[in-house]
Amino acid sequence: MAHVEAREDLPAWSLPAEAVEGISLSVDWPERVDREWAWGGSTGADVSVCILDSGIERGHPLVGNVERAVAVSVGEGGTTVVEEDAEGDLCGHGTACAGIVRSFAPECALVSTRVLGAGYTGSGSVLLAGLRWAVEQGFRVVNMSLSTTKHEFAALLHELADSAYFRRTVIVASAHNMPVESFPWRFSSVISVGSHESPDPFEFFYNPSPPVEFFARGVDVEIAWLGGGTIRASGNSFATPHLAGLCALILGKHPELTPFQLKSVLHLTATNVVCQ
Amino acid sequence: MTEDSLHAAVAAGVLGSEDAHHALLQSITDVARAIFRARASSIFLLDEETDELVFEAISGEGSDSLVGMRFPSSTGIAGWVLVTRQPLVLDDVGADTRFARDFAEQTGYVPNGLMAVPLLHGERALGVLEVLDRPERSQFTLAESDLLGLFSNQAAIALDLLQSARRARAVLEDGTRNEAVVARLAATLSELEPNEQEAGLRLLGAMEEILRKR
Numbered sequence: 001m002a003h004v005e006a007r008e009d010l011p012a013w014s015l016p017a018e019a020v021e022g023i024s025l026s027v028d029w030p031e032r033v034d035r036e037w038a039w040g041g042s043t044g045a046d047v048s049v050c051i052l053d054s055g056i057e058r059g060h061p062l063v064g065n066v067e068r069a070v071a072v073s074v075g076e077g078g079t080t081v082v083e084e085d086a087e088g089d090l091c092g093h094g095t096a097c098a099g100i101v102r103s104f105a106p107e108c109a110l111v112s113t114r115v116l117g118a119g120y121t122g123s124g125s126v127l128l129a130g131l132r133w134a135v136e137q138g139f140r141v142v143n144m145s146l147s148t149t150k151h152e153f154a155a156l157l158h159e160l161a162d163s164a165y166f167r168r169t170v171i172v173a174s175a176h177n178m179p180v181e182s183f184p185w186r187f188s189s190v191i192s193v194g195s196h197e198s199p200d201p202f203e204f205f206y207n208p209s210p211p212v213e214f215f216a217r218g219v220d221v222e223i224a225w226l227g228g229g230t231i232r233a234s235g236n237s238f239a240t241p242h243l244a245g246l247c248a249l250i251l252g253k254h255p256e257l258t259p260f261q262l263k264s265v266l267h268l269t270a271t272n273v274v275c276q
Numbered sequence: 277m278t279e280d281s282l283h284a285a286v287a288a289g290v291l292g293s294e295d296a297h298h299a300l301l302q303s304i305t306d307v308a309r310a311i312f313r314a315r316a317s318s319i320f321l322l323d324e325e326t327d328e329l330v331f332e333a334i335s336g337e338g339s340d341s342l343v344g345m346r347f348p349s350s351t352g353i354a355g356w357v358l359v360t361r362q363p364l365v366l367d368d369v370g371a372d373t374r375f376a377r378d379f380a381e382q383t384g385y386v387p388n389g390l391m392a393v394p395l396l397h398g399e400r401a402l403g404v405l406e407v408l409d410r411p412e413r414s415q416f417t418l419a420e421s422d423l424l425g426l427f428s429n430q431a432a433i434a435l436d437l438l439q440s441a442r443r444a445r446a447v448l449e450d451g452t453r454n455e456a457v458v459a460r461l462a463a464t465l466s467e468l469e470p471n472e473q474e475a476g477l478r479l480l481g482a483m484e485e486i487l488r489k490r
Binding site: 024054090091092093116117118120121123145146147149150151159174176177178179180182195196197209219222225226227229231232233234235236237 | 322348349355358360361362364366367369371372373374394399400401415416418421422425426
């Protein structure tokens with residue numbers, strides 16, 4: 001599958017007849033997309049996965065190497081402050097997500113973007129700033145096991161999610177299983193994830209009744225936790241890194257995929273679509 | 277005098293006492309514990325002014341003396357749940373010494389497993405409900421997760437009422453503010469006998485008419 005870089009001499013909003021040849025694609029999609037084609041043999045090498053969370057504990061055996069760790073805060077005048085982060089993980093959750101992604105993609109590059117720890121007040125601004133930074137860095141996958149209920153952030157989050165979508169950054173976000181309106185998981189430009197109860201980490205379902213688009217393993221999962229150990233946990237916030245890990249695997253093998261193509265591959269390889 | 281503060285003032289006159297609201301919170305933790313057959317349950321409320329979580333009520337294991345205790349709003353599991361708005365269910369947590377220490381400080385009791393759910397009302401995160409130590413060997417199910425979500429929604433409505441009542445009472449207690457007169461009037465009216473109340477309402481109705489004509 002050829003990856004066509006955007007050409008500066010092509011206007012973004014029209015396609016003159018003479019420009020058609022310039023965007024021709026050599027299509028080599030298989031007749032049937034199956035799991036072997038999608039990620040067989042992949043290790044997630046060269047795929048950057050950003051964990052937007054509480055930090056990642058360095059040296060955890062289930063996490064391995066962490067390429068970079070930053071802490072995001074909002075300075076005076078609303079400026080985004082991004083500093084190298086030596087705090088590790090303030091809660092355990094970010095380490096858990098990193099461990100799950102690593103269990104799928106042993107060679108992906110993990111980056112910790114800590115957006116938690118500065119209190120509740122201002123947490124929405126920090127979340128936005130962290131996501132903006134992650135999108136600007138061009139990470140291929142961003143794991144967001146968190147959400148906001150504040151409508152004032154919804155429009156900005158929507159813009160950021162769309163911006164990520166067009167820049168080939170896949171945002172994988174936890175859905176809410178409570179009767180609340182929250183963001184960004186409801187946006188169609190992200191991959192939203194809820195939980196199923198099966199113990200198979202590679203079992204995932206496409207939901208034909210959105211807004212939640214996929215269900216992944218999220219009940220009684222053994223996860224990496226603080227102090228180098230493990231605990232068992234349940235929640236959509238653990239289902240999300242299962243899908244993020246799968247995305248890393250697929251992108252490791254097919255780096256040219258755009259977010260909508262990647263979502264199509266996930267759909268075609270979902271347990272209930274049975275295309276394999 | 278804003279419309280909101282007037283509403284609060286009137287509400288202050290008729291809302292239940294602080295004791296009644298504490299009883300409501302206690303009842304929420306008691307019911308949560310009973311539903312999930314848990315050893316303990318507790319509620320933390322967010323104080324937005326100080327950006328702290330306040331330990332409001334506990335049922336079962338743990339110390340009542342810690343009620344009223346405050347800690348930074350993004351501390352530990354409760355803080356993560358509050359800030360991210362995502363529920364969490366953790367088991368075998370005793371191995372994490374930092375967790376155990378934080379928990380002992382916050383509740384006086386170190387559980388082996390916990391469920392923590394944010395209390396969300398509209399756009400606001402009001403606090404966190406925790407259910408500690410469900411029965412051993414009972415694997416968590418998504419049905420429990422849904423139940424927890426529904427129950428927390430109810431608890432959040434109760435917490436929202438509590439906060440409104442507290443704001444209203446603050447108005448009532450501040451006798452120097454104009455709203456306090458309205459609050460005292462509402463309180464007095466609600467305490468009258470039915471026939472006196474009727475007369476009082478007629479008087480107020482007449483007063484309202486006069487004020488509207490100004």
